[in-house]
Amino acid sequence: MTTRAAxxxxxxxxxxxxxxAHSGGAEPAVKAGRIRDARDLEEFCLGRLHTTGLTSAALxxxxxxxxxxxxxxxxxxxxxxxxxxxxxxxxxxxxLMRAARATWPSPELAALAEARPRGAHQPVVLGLxxxxxxxxxxxxxxxxxYETVSGPATAVVRLLSLDPFEASAVxxxxxxxxxxxxxxxxxxxxxxxxxxxAASAPLLxxxxxxxAAWPVRLFAS
Amino acid sequence: xxxTATARITAVADGRGSTALPVxxxxxxxxxxxxxxxxxxxxxxxxxxxxxxPLGGDRLAVEVLAGDGARLTVDxxxxxxxxxxxxxxxxxxxxxxxxxxxxxxxxHWLPEQIVSAYGxxxxxxxxxxxxxxxxxxxxxxxxLGRHGERTGRLSTRLTVRRAGRPLxxxxxxxxxxxxxxxxxxxxxxxxxxxxxxxxxDPAFEDALPPPRLLGPCAALTPLAGPAVLVTALAAxxxxxxxxxxxxxxxxxxxxxxxxxx
Numbered sequence: 001m002t003t004r005a006a007x008x009x010x011x012x013x014x015x016x017x018x019x020x021a022h023s024g025g026a027e028p029a030v031k032a033g034r035i036r037d038a039r040d041l042e043e044f045c046l047g048r049l050h051t052t053g054l055t056s057a058a059l060x061x062x063x064x065x066x067x068x069x070x071x072x073x074x075x076x077x078x079x080x081x082x083x084x085x086x087x088x089x090x091x092x093x094x095x096l097m098r099a100a101r102a103t104w105p106s107p108e109l110a111a112l113a114e115a116r117p118r119g120a121h122q123p124v125v126l127g128l129x130x131x132x133x134x135x136x137x138x139x140x141x142x143x144x145x146y147e148t149v150s151g152p153a154t155a156v157v158r159l160l161s162l163d164p165f166e167a168s169a170v171x172x173x174x175x176x177x178x179x180x181x182x183x184x185x186x187x188x189x190x191x192x193x194x195x196x197x198a199a200s201a202p203l204l205x206x207x208x209x210x211x212a213a214w215p216v217r218l219f220a221s
Numbered sequence: 222x223x224x225t226a227t228a229r230i231t232a233v234a235d236g237r238g239s240t241a242l243p244v245x246x247x248x249x250x251x252x253x254x255x256x257x258x259x260x261x262x263x264x265x266x267x268x269x270x271x272x273x274x275p276l277g278g279d280r281l282a283v284e285v286l287a288g289d290g291a292r293l294t295v296d297x298x299x300x301x302x303x304x305x306x307x308x309x310x311x312x313x314x315x316x317x318x319x320x321x322x323x324x325x326x327x328x329h330w331l332p333e334q335i336v337s338a339y340g341x342x343x344x345x346x347x348x349x350x351x352x353x354x355x356x357x358x359x360x361x362x363x364x365l366g367r368h369g370e371r372t373g374r375l376s377t378r379l380t381v382r383r384a385g386r387p388l389x390x391x392x393x394x395x396x397x398x399x400x401x402x403x404x405x406x407x408x409x410x411x412x413x414x415x416x417x418x419x420x421x422d423p424a425f426e427d428a429l430p431p432p433r434l435l436g437p438c439a440a441l442t443p444l445a446g447p448a449v450l451v452t453a454l455a456a457x458x459x460x461x462x463x464x465x466x467x468x469x470x471x472x473x474x475x476x477x478x479x480x481x482x
Contacts, residue, residue: 025407034406047402050394077445078387081452083432086445177401198378198390199400201408202415202452209432209440 006133009103010126011143013154018095019147022088023155023219024048028207030159038166041156045149045174049181051201053148055079056123057185058196060144061137063127065189069112069120072193076121079198082205084212086121088221094119096126106132141185145178155219223278223306223314224249230266230283234290234326240264244286251281258294268297268332275314275343277306282317285330289323289352297332300364300458303373305340313342313374320348322355334362334414334458337396341373346380353384354423358473360465362416364458365395365409372396372413379417381448388446389419412438412454414461420472421448424479430472439464441472 009015026044029035035044059076063069080086097113097120109132112120119125123144130140153167188197208221226249235241242264247253252270268283275281287293303314316335322328335345351357361379365372374396381389393415395403402408409415425447432442439453451468455461 029406032406032410034410040406043402043405044407045402046400047405047407050400050402051408054400074445075387075390078381078390081389081391081442081444081450082440083442198380198392200391200393202393202454203410203438204407205442205452206434206438206440206454209442210434212432213434 003134003136003139007135007139007143010130010133010135011146013150015099017099018092019151020154021220022092022151023159023221024148024151025204025207025221026152026155027159027217027219028211030156032207035156035160038162038170041153041162041167042170042173045152045170046177047201048152048204049145049148049174049177051199052204053145054181054185054197054199056148057141057144057182058188059121059123060127060130060140061186061189062193062196063124064130064135064137064140066131067189067193069108069124069128070115072124073116073120075193075196076124079200080121082208084208084221085205089121089123090119091220092119092122093125096122096129100125100129100132104129104132108132137189138182138186141182142178145182145185149174149178159218223276223280225280226251227282227284228253228268230293230295231286231288232264232291232293233288238262240291240293242266249281251283263292263294263329265294265296268295275301275316276304277311277314277342279314281315282319284319285328286321287323287326287328289325291323291326293327294329294331300334300336301332302336302338302367303341303343303375304338305373313344316343316345318345318347320350320357322349322351322357324352324354326352327356329358331358331360334364335375336364336367337373337375338367339371339373342398343373343375345375345377347378349381351381351383351388351421355383355421356423357381357419357421358469359419360416360469362414362458362461362465363393363395365413374398381419381421383421383446388421388448389444389450391417409454412456414455414458416453416455416461416465418451418465418468419448420476421446422476422479423447424476425449428479430475435464435468439468441468
């Protein structure tokens with residue numbers, strides 16, 4: 001049975017899971033002058049992909065594979081020192097859970113929703129959603145790595161008035177790296193929770209706290 | 222010729238309010254000395270001989286056990302400079318730090334910086350296992366290149382478990398051969414000194430401080446357990462230490478006040 005279309009539904013930016021409200025740290029990076037053009041955006045995305053992207057993709061792949069979602073949620077907390085980012089991940093997880101239960105209902109999703117009424121970490125929910133949709137762990141990892149870079153790219157188009165064609169070209173250039181990282185994440189998930197990567201990005205953690213304290217911002221995170 | 226060496230420290234409460242050191246084992250370049258502690262409640266050990274290591278291929282390890290009720294500070298006399306190994310077939314060096322802290326025990330792990338010299342490759346892993354009532358103060362600083370020098374490859378992993386549950390897990394990777402984007406706007410943004418300061422204290426259970434910024438590139442963040450992590454970036458080692466020292470002083474005052482309350 002082919003599941004390719006289900007993957008497109010889940011990965012579609014129009015899937016009602018609230019991701020469009022988040023810049024993945026791009027908004028504070030633009031404000032600090034660290035992202036000024038397409039080249040900076042590409043370096044930002046590459047760094048994000050190899051840190052929080054890999055870590056989140058492995059959590060999602062592990063959930064899709066059937067590892068204990070509550071233990072994965074705890075592992076996600078330990079990998080997210082920034083409370084602003086923990087809050088954002090749980091808020092996104094709650095929104096995704098609503099969409100997922102309407103789209104691919106399953107007892108496992110219902111159980112996680114009941115155990116974490118304020119939301120589990122989004123990658124864990126995404127992995128479980130992929131599982132409910134009959135997708136593979138590698139599919140869940142692909143979904144996560146893609147949104148790791150597509151979110152900032154879309155945000156930077158708005159924040160810098162970057163040419164959307166240039167932003168898409170950045171994403172296309174990153175495609176081989178996305179495939180590689182998704183593969184690493186799915187492979188790591190096969191070795192149990194303790195073997196999951198914990199790659200982290202100091203600037204994303206620090207600037208997330210600064211951003212959360214801004215009185216006015218365009219994006220939630 | 223590469224070196225494999227493990228240094229071991231075991232600290233135990235002696236029942237009279239002090240901490241004894243039944244095990245203090247130096248090996249190879251890792252020489253341990255009992256040194257005078259500014260606070261008599263703590264026993265202090267200084268790692269004095271790590272300056273010439275690690276070279277490529279070296280496998281160094283430090284194991285510290287602070288038994289129930291012990292109070293121990295471990296620091297080092299100088300920065301640890303990771304240097305390239307000899308020859309074209311040099312393999313990465315490894316440095317493994319294993320910390321165990323028992324019930325009611327307190328460990329301050331405050332080594333000097335790890336400096337990644339150009340051409341070196343070092344994998345540093347630090348694993349701390351804490352009992353539920355253990356206290357830990359841990360500082361790690363990574364400096365990318367000696368003065369004016371490009372960096373080597375440095376990767377670190379810091380894993381902290383408390384009462385068997387994960388509390389903090391962080392991996393960092395920089396330099397030639399590290400995954401792309403490490404110096405970009407998401408990770409380092411051109412900074413050459415990176416530090417973490419972790420304070421775990423059961424007194425934070427009901428009184429975690431709120432997150433706050435400590436300057437343009439440093440933040441204090443409460444973790445999902447009774448612990449606070451300071452993450453800081455700076456242009457160099459001296460500026461980084463100034464931020465972490467100030468944060469440490471503030472946090473120690475805070476935990477002392479909570480313990481007395």
